[in-house]
Amino acid sequence: MTTEARPTSGVSRTAVIIAQARATEDARTDRLFTDPYAQSFVDAVGWIQVAEAGRLNQGHFVLRTRFFDDYFRAAAQAGCRQAVLVAAGLDTRAFRLEWPAGFRLFEIDLPGLLAFKEAVLGVREASPSCDRKTVRADLREDWPAALLAAGFDPEQPTAWLVEGLMMYLEPADNDRLVDRIGKLSAPGSRLAIEHINQAYTELPQLKAVHARLRRVGAAWRSTIEDPCAWLGAHGWTATVVPQTELAARHGRPVPELTDPARVGSARMWLAEAVRSAPEVSAAPGRA
Template identity: 45%
Template sequence: MTWNTQSSFTAFTVAVERQLESQRSDRLFRDDLAEAFVAAGPSHLSASISEHAPVMSGYLALRTRHFDDWLLERTNSGIPQVVILAAGLDARAYRLPLPADTRVFEIDLPEVVAFKENVLAQLGTEPTCAVTMVGADLREDWPNTLVNSTSFDRTVATAWLVEGVLPYLSDADNDRLLDDVFRLSTPHSHLAAEHVNSAITRFAKEGPGRVVASHWKSAVDDPVGWLGRHGWLATVADQATVAREVDRSLPAVLDQAKTGNARLWWISCERGGEVGSRPTR
């Protein structure tokens, strides 16, 4: 794996963060595979994102737990398939108790997928449900690969998870990605995503988060309106409530008393419209 690309660097440092969280007695989740991924990677990248950017301390653990809970709620309610875009080195199909008949499709760059599959093969770890890993670039024709090279079923509802990637894509790439996801989804499909607003882009680049934010290429100030124009009925999570419900302090990067108008959005959506309808933008 080429570790000098931003996507592979991010995947690895987030795995370090999950490993550290898993070692806590009050952990929000348990990811035993994170340790194996970290051990197989380069030692010079063994610092977590919190070490690179202290303002992010606690953020990734809370984000992971939030989207874990979201995914379990959707699959337990009967959504039969999951697509995780930019899955990185997280392995939710292995560490979460997903229903056995769920189908999970993980998409990331080919080098990330190859590294991940190699480590999992060496461990002999079995997933909790069927999982297919797809090597594709989200800036290119990934829908064609998903539809024509896997068992993805366009006729059933899908839970889409887009975590930790949208800020690293351009506005045009993100618009195209959301249009693609809409076209691949039936009504009552669900989407969860993370994005940033323009204020946090400025805040992070000027402060201790610049190691992370220096690679951001886009932001959105009205996530509900933005998703709505792409055909999704969206709500934004109250992160203070999320933290309180799992008995954690609100991470500094989410504390409006410290960041002002800066926001990291956690968005949950349901697809509206009839099959074949199109987003309006």
């Protein structure tokens, strides 16, 4: 495996840290999901030491993974027969989830990260449980054209996922991203996102995290105060699911850095939405 393909800097580095959390969860007897490939990604790069705040957020990464797993299951049950992982990173849902017959899953990410991912999965002889397509594209460029060229059908309901990305983009880039997703979304499509509010970025526990992210070129660049209003302005009817609810649902402690009793108004949003109306130009609720 070439050094150039190893995701050791920038946002790609965070993909390995998330894989570490998934690998740790997979090793538990009471795991909330299985991911037999996560440890392989970690082994290929080497374990990355995380700041104390990263350790405190491991529970969030686990609950987030299960939340989005359940989102895809519900979307497939509701009739979606294709999904798009925007900035897919080291996501392995194409391999570890059970999909309906004929389901198509598209993974969009940078060529280098996808090359690393394919190399690791190739060594494992991993076989997807759906029709999986990788789309090598930069989200700042014309990724919709690349997605369409890969066989995506904009006339079919789609389940979209934007996980662990939006905080790294400028507000205008997030608006553009969701606008593009909306234009490719047939009635019945769904969208799930993760984002943060301004108060979350100001938590004193995250000071070391911000310094490290800046050093590796992955600083947070945007926040959102009302994800439902923001998504609504783009034509989606959204619901936020708090980590307190997810923790209670799965019998886990509330992750410390998402517990309102500890962090006050700070929020790391997990939201799911359905396509409700044509998008409009205004986009309140973001900063």
